Amino acid sequence: GESVGLHLPTLSVQEGDNSIINCAYSNSASDYFIWYKQESGKGPQFIIDIRSNMDKRQGQRVTVLLNKTVKHLSLQIAATQPGDSAVYFCAENIDGVGGSYIPTFGRGTSLIVHP
Amino acid sequence: DAGVIQSPRHEVTEMGQEVTLRCKPISGHDYLFWYRQTMMRGLELLIYFNNNVPIDDSGMPEDRFSAKMPNASFSTLKIQPSEPRDSAVYFCASKQRHNEKLFFGSGTQLSVL
Numbered sequence: 001g002e003s004v005g006l007h008l009p010t011l012s013v014q015e016g017d018n019s020i021i022n023c024a025y026s027n028s029a030s031d032y033f034i035w036y037k038q039e040s041g042k043g044p045q046f047i048i049d050i051r052s053n054m055d056k057r058q059g060q061r062v063t064v065l066l067n068k069t070v071k072h073l074s075l076q077i078a079a080t081q082p083g084d085s086a087v088y089f090c091a092e093n094i095d096g097v098g099g100s101y102i103p104t105f106g107r108g109t110s111l112i113v114h115p
Numbered sequence: 116d117a118g119v120i121q122s123p124r125h126e127v128t129e130m131g132q133e134v135t136l137r138c139k140p141i142s143g144h145d146y147l148f149w150y151r152q153t154m155m156r157g158l159e160l161l162i163y164f165n166n167n168v169p170i171d172d173s174g175m176p177e178d179r180f181s182a183k184m185p186n187a188s189f190s191t192l193k194i195q196p197s198e199p200r201d202s203a204v205y206f207c208a209s210k211q212r213h214n215e216k217l218f219f220g221s222g223t224q225l226s227v228l
Contacts, residue, residue: 032215043119043206043219044158089158093215101215102171105150107157 012112019080021109023073023090032093032101035064035075038108039086047075047088077111085113121207121220129228133195136223138207139188145212149182149192152204152222164190197227 013019025033031052036044050057050064050073057064063076073090087108093101120139128134140147149161162172167184175182179198184190194201204224208217 034215034217036217041221043208043222044217045219046216049215091217102160102163103215103217104160105158 009107010110010112012114013080015080015082015113015115017080019077019084019111019113021075021077021088021111023075023106025071025073025090025092027092027094028071030092030094033064033066033073034091034093034103035062035073036089036091036105037084037086038089044089044105080111080113082113082115085111087111119207119209119218119220121205121223123223124221125224125226127226127228128197130198131196132227133193134197134201134225134227136192136205136207136225138190138192138220140190140207140209141218142188143211144209144218146210147184147190148208148210148217149190150206150208152206158206161192194225197225199227201225202227 034049035047037047038044048059048062048064050066052068055066061078065074075088077084087110089105089108091103091105093103095101119141122137126134146163146165148163151159151161159174161174162182163170164184167187180194182192202225204222206219206222208219210217
């Protein structure tokens, strides 16, 4: 079956560096993607989303890039801070019953920020 | 709003016992999801409800698992009988109909000995 996956399970960076977390998806019909951040002991939290009619979307210190040709997403975090240490998930949103999207999560990438 | 509230935060039980996990979604949210998180499989969707009605339970691992949503402000996930392989963190999440952003609770850490 089709699924969402991640290239790197763990990413270690120095504080102040930029971080790039990658995600590959295989369902060509997917047209909506969300990045979530999960801190230790907590549930995932929404960071940023992007629809397939966009190539790039920016938030506060975060940018998501979408390459539909190779079915690839990336999350860029500028000037990474210790508080950014967490597991990051990309979620592929699949059209569910009733017209709402149902998210399917990849396994996640652990980001470790060293002071 | 206090967000999605799950209880208990931690549950330790012995194999064969019944386990009930509880969730209170955010008021006004139409959808409720139950996920299970393990290192091996990541976040797995178990079941989701729309307006208190179960829509897709294909992710429920087996008949030992059941979920209910008797009203818009409460849902339970029950495991009977529990087994050690059920040990995981169980998350509840909710969302509004036309907003795809999921709001997660803090999860229930279940350990079955």
